Structure formats: C-alpha cells, structure tokens
Amino acid sequence: MTQQADKPTPTGTPIVVSVRGEATLEADPELCEFAVTVTARARDHRDALEQLTQRNKELLDQVKAEYGGALEKLETGHFSVYPEWRSRKSDKIGPYQGSVRVRIVVKDFAVLGEMVTKLADGEGRSVDGPYWSLRRDSDVYRRARNEAVGEAVRRAHEYAEAVGSTLIELLELADTGMSSSGAPQGRAMYAMAAAPGGSSYAGPPALDLEPQRQTVSAAVEARFSGTQPARL
Incomplete structure (x- = not known):
C-alpha cells in the first residue's frame, strides 16, 4: 500500500502538540x-x-x-x-x-x-x-472562528517543525469562546423633547450618528499528534 505524501509514517510513540489559536476582526455594525x-x-x-x-x-x-x-x-x-x-x-x-x-x-x-x-x-x-x-448570524463570527482555527494549525506546525517533528492528525479542537464589543453602554442620544407650538416650526435637523466599529474575537484550543522529534 502506498503511503500518502502528506501523512508520514510515525516512528516511535507519537507526541502531542497543544496550541491555542486566536483571531480578532473589526467590522461595521449591522x-x-x-x-x-x-x-x-x-x-x-x-x-x-x-x-x-x-x-x-x-x-x-x-x-x-x-x-x-x-x-x-x-x-x-x-x-x-x-x-x-x-x-x-x-x-x-x-x-x-x-x-x-x-x-x-x-x-x-x-x-x-x-x-x-x-x-x-x-x-x-x-x-x-x-x-x-452585529446580527447573531453575522458572517463576521464565522470568519473569526475560521481565522482562529487557521492560527492554531499554523502554530502547531511551527512548534512541530522547531523540534524536527511532523504533525500526524488532529486529536481535539475546542471552542474556548467568542466575544464582541464596541457598543456604548446606554449613552443618551437625545433628551426629553416637547414639540413647540406654531405652524412655522420645521423640526430639528437630523442627528449626525457615526456607526461604531464592532470588534469580534474568537479563540480555540487544539491538540495534534506528531512524529517523534528528529532532533532535541
């Protein structure tokens, strides 16, 4: 049976590489x-x-x-x-x-x-x-999770390569949480108002509101098995 090029044959007891991947994105509010x-x-x-x-x-x-x-x-x-x-x-x-x-x-x-x-x-x-x-189903959350997983994989490869090891397979992937921030906490936009009398009243000008960018953070923890290091 021919071995696949990206799946090396393990020699010795496999090691375990544990890493954490994180990602932070900014997006316009929805x-x-x-x-x-x-x-x-x-x-x-x-x-x-x-x-x-x-x-x-x-x-x-x-x-x-x-x-x-x-x-x-x-x-x-x-x-x-x-x-x-x-x-x-x-x-x-x-x-x-x-x-x-x-x-x-x-x-x-x-x-x-x-x-x-x-x-x-x-x-x-x-x-x-x-x-x-952001909406609960916003695509920004998915992109943050994907980037966090990608970061975990890259870090695992870097750690393995540093000791002359090669990753074999993924053992565990855990979502450690996602958070978003950027919304102000109850800032007053407009005070109590009462329309004054008189037919000439045209109303106040439109309030200039600048949307506040939202920050979304995601983190995962991953464990991989790897070949015994070639050098230590």
Missing part, C-alpha cells in the same frame, strides 16, 4: 438599537392612562408609517402607571404618571439620524441609545 420612552401625567388615573395610550399609539403609528422598511424589530417593553405621593408622611396622592418603553432596532442606517430626531420631537418622549451591534 444593527442599531435605541429606545423611546413615552410618558404621561394627569390628575386622574384614567386620564393618565388614556393620555399614555394615545401617545404610545401615535409613536407606533409614526414609526410604522414613516420608517417601517428600515426596521429590524419594534417591541413594547416596560409599562407603568402610578400615583405621585404628596409626601412620605401623608396618605394623600397627587397626579398620576405613566410610561411605556418602546424598543426599536434599525437595519437601514441611511434614515437613522432623521428617525431619531423626529421620534424625539414628540410631546412626552425621551430617547436613549445608540447600541450598535
């Missing part, structure tokens, strides 16, 4: 997330609830009508209606407050700046973000 919190305040519980319901509907209708094609996700989060206590020593309550938080994930960055300012320019709204990210 998604941008921010949240709009709608608030309401009224003397009566029912009035506060109705006001909040109306403002929430106006927000959702505006997002869907003007930016539906740019959305990745639109989700309603925390909702609350509660009274304001006049003092800690009294059972008397004052006006009622309410809030609802809407999570918005955008995939089309071309409209992002305009979208943020227009949504913030509504009565009883506040906006926070941005949170830049």
Whole structure:
C-alpha cells in the first residue's frame, strides 16, 4: 500500500502538540438599537392612562408609517402607571404618571439620524441609545472562528517543525469562546423633547450618528499528534 505524501509514517510513540489559536476582526455594525420612552401625567388615573395610550399609539403609528422598511424589530417593553405621593408622611396622592418603553432596532442606517430626531420631537418622549451591534448570524463570527482555527494549525506546525517533528492528525479542537464589543453602554442620544407650538416650526435637523466599529474575537484550543522529534 502506498503511503500518502502528506501523512508520514510515525516512528516511535507519537507526541502531542497543544496550541491555542486566536483571531480578532473589526467590522461595521449591522444593527442599531435605541429606545423611546413615552410618558404621561394627569390628575386622574384614567386620564393618565388614556393620555399614555394615545401617545404610545401615535409613536407606533409614526414609526410604522414613516420608517417601517428600515426596521429590524419594534417591541413594547416596560409599562407603568402610578400615583405621585404628596409626601412620605401623608396618605394623600397627587397626579398620576405613566410610561411605556418602546424598543426599536434599525437595519437601514441611511434614515437613522432623521428617525431619531423626529421620534424625539414628540410631546412626552425621551430617547436613549445608540447600541450598535452585529446580527447573531453575522458572517463576521464565522470568519473569526475560521481565522482562529487557521492560527492554531499554523502554530502547531511551527512548534512541530522547531523540534524536527511532523504533525500526524488532529486529536481535539475546542471552542474556548467568542466575544464582541464596541457598543456604548446606554449613552443618551437625545433628551426629553416637547414639540413647540406654531405652524412655522420645521423640526430639528437630523442627528449626525457615526456607526461604531464592532470588534469580534474568537479563540480555540487544539491538540495534534506528531512524529517523534528528529532532533532535541
């Protein structure tokens, strides 16, 4: 039987070469997330609830009508209606407050700046973000893993060659983890806004947002068998 050229015949007890391969890539973000919190305040519980319901509907209708094609996700989060206590020593309550938080994930960055300012320019709204990210199935993660494996193979060959050995086969390959970073932690994009009266009001200019590059790191550990060193 003819031996393959890339599979040397082992002589003696095979050695084990253990290495770690790492890779770090930078990529443009694919998604941008921010949240709009709608608030309401009224003397009566029912009035506060109705006001909040109306403002929430106006927000959702505006997002869907003007930016539906740019959305990745639109989700309603925390909702609350509660009274304001006049003092800690009294059972008397004052006006009622309410809030609802809407999570918005955008995939089309071309409209992002305009979208943020227009949504913030509504009565009883506040906006926070941005949170830049990659999709869970982004090809960047696959490329990082592949580069980490390639680095492990190269290092194993280098170690083997350094002692006059030749790799025989892969014994084990373990993924030791992947991480990504680059998204700011809750930086405020736009403060509480209320649209001023007057028909001449044209709205604020679009906010200039610069997408933040994302860093993806991958690491693997690999074990190879190799021939006995020719020199030590």
